[in-house]
Amino acid sequence: MNEWIQIPNGALAQVARYSSQIVSQYKDNAMIEALPSIMSKEEVVQALSSYPHFDKEERYADSHYRFHMIQQLLGYFQVMPLHIDLENRISRLIRQGYVNRNPIQPNYASQMVQGYADIQRGQIHQNIQTSSSGLTIVGVSGMGKSTAINRILSMMPQNISHSEYNGVQLSAYEVVFLRLECPPDGSIRGLINNFFVELDQLLGTNYMDRFGKNTKLSAASLMPIVSQIARSCNLGILVVDEVQNLSVANSGGAEKMLSFFVTLSNSIGLPTILIGTPTAQALFSNFRIARRGSGQGDVAWLPMKKEEPSWRLFIEGIWDYQWVRNPTELTTELNDAIYEASCGITDIAVKIFMFSQIRAITSGTETITPQIIKGVVKDSLKLVEPMLNALRSGNLNGIAKFGDINIAPINGFIAAEQSKLNLGNMLQTFQKTQKEQQVxxxxxxxxxxxxxxxxxxxxxxxxxxxxxxxxxxxxxxxxxxxxxxxxxxxxxxxxxxxxxxxxxxxxxxxxxxxxxxxxxxxxxxxxxxxxxxxxxxxxxxxxxxxxxxx
Known part of the structure; x- marks a missing residue:
């Protein structure tokens, strides 16, 4: 059973429990042995899957209760082959990153000394032999890239506390992963400040006050400091989301930022995962950056095709969760309507399915039909129709110019449909009262x-x-x-x-x-x-x- 300790002014940290390793390269390394065991495909599926509670009797509840039940679909997560592959890649990245950062090896102390020297010089030394690499994930917004990565990372403790390893005193924290969002302005300083804030919340440190708020320190002078902090907290992997924001950076800003990630990898062996929309694809044209980003291969996260097994697995899995009183089987016509509306984008497909159930309830039909699906699509997808048309055409260059997909929020849609239902009920009550008065x-x-x-x-x-x-x-x-x-x-x-x-x-x-x-x-x-x-x-x-x- 895992034990946890509270870090003063910080978050909880799991007390390290070490397990023997089958892979010889991972043996006798406290950072790797403290990680959860390498998972099989079956274990990954079981750990990642998330299905809402469902009881057929709930279909007979009043509409205002069923609106709450339908929102459970926002937490629905169907594991796909791509998710299993991603978990495997991330598992390898983290462990490979720790291979040359073993705290009981002599070179670990020398790396710390080198890090302090880099801070003094204002330049990062890059002659370490590293086995780390990176991963770039580029995909259309709404496909669940960030959600999948977060779920995979959540299967591991974010922070591990070490005190003793094989009879040797080892006072250290191991921050297994750190997820940052690239700032909207694409600035290095903004990303570094995010780094400080996240670690302060985890470890109870005051890096933001000491370094982030110090206006005398330039972004360039902060890079060796970030490198040394990442080294000292034994950071396992750095995940940077919304990398497409680098496209709005000042001249040369994108290249400097990406070069910084490569430098972190070269100097301390820190693996990085960069996540972005198709807009970010052009940022990896530089071979030196692309080489690091492709250490575990690039992932092009494209919308599912209707004939693919993944789409069938997804739509058949979610179709069971119908809270309308007259559920219907998934026919070819209904499948075509959902796919045509969503273009195989999971986020849109889930929300259209939710909207259709709500519309079926408020309209009194209590069953999902192709006509209801088309109706909610007409009401809710106006803003993203240009992007969906680009997807239907298969023009990826056209897709790249569009930002995030923003369809009508579920709460707003429910409120609008609820108002219709309330108005209908009010009119019915008024008519009934009038008739009773007349009688x-x-x-x-x-x-x-x-x-x-x-x-x-x-x-x-x-x-x-x-x-x-x-x-x-x-x-x-x-x-x-x-x-x-x-x-x-x-x-x-x-x-x-x-x-x-x-x-x-x-x-x-x-x-x-x-x-x-x-x-x-x-x-x-x-x-x-x-x-x-x-x-x-x-x-x-x-x-x-x-x-x-x-």
């Missing part, structure tokens, strides 16, 4: 008319008075109130001009009740029946809750 008003009107006719009011007059009361006196809501007011109109107890008043009619005194009873008797009704029909007596004889029978 209630019609029943109230009919009930009031029936009661008035029982009191001897002609049906035509009763309908007229009830309609007038309901339209001009909205505060009158109950059938009893409507009957009372309408019957008073019939008896002439309320003048017609009062119907336009917004005030509630005054409660009549005993003389009004007597007139009601008198008028009822003239129509052959008892006093009880008159008062009941007029709403002064409850329709049914009942005992209120809480009352008692004496």
């Amino acid at each position: 209630h008003a019609e029943r109230l009107k009919q009930d009031a008319v029936v009661r008035l006719t029982l009191l001897g009011v002609p049906e035509k007059e009763a309908k007229h008075n009830v309609s007038k009361i309901l339209s001009e006196m909205p505060h009158v809501q109950s059938v009893q109130e409507v009957v009372q007011v309408a019957y008073k109109f019939h008896l002439g107890l309320i003048e017609d001009k009062q119907t336009t008043s917004e005030t509630r009619p005054q409660i009549e005194d005993e003389r009004d009740l007597r007139k009601l009873v008198k008028a009822g008797k003239e129509n052959g009704l008892t006093a009880y029946q008159v008062l009941k029909d007029a709403g002064y007596i409850a329709s049914d004889f009942s005992i209120d809750a809480g009352s008692e029978i004496g």
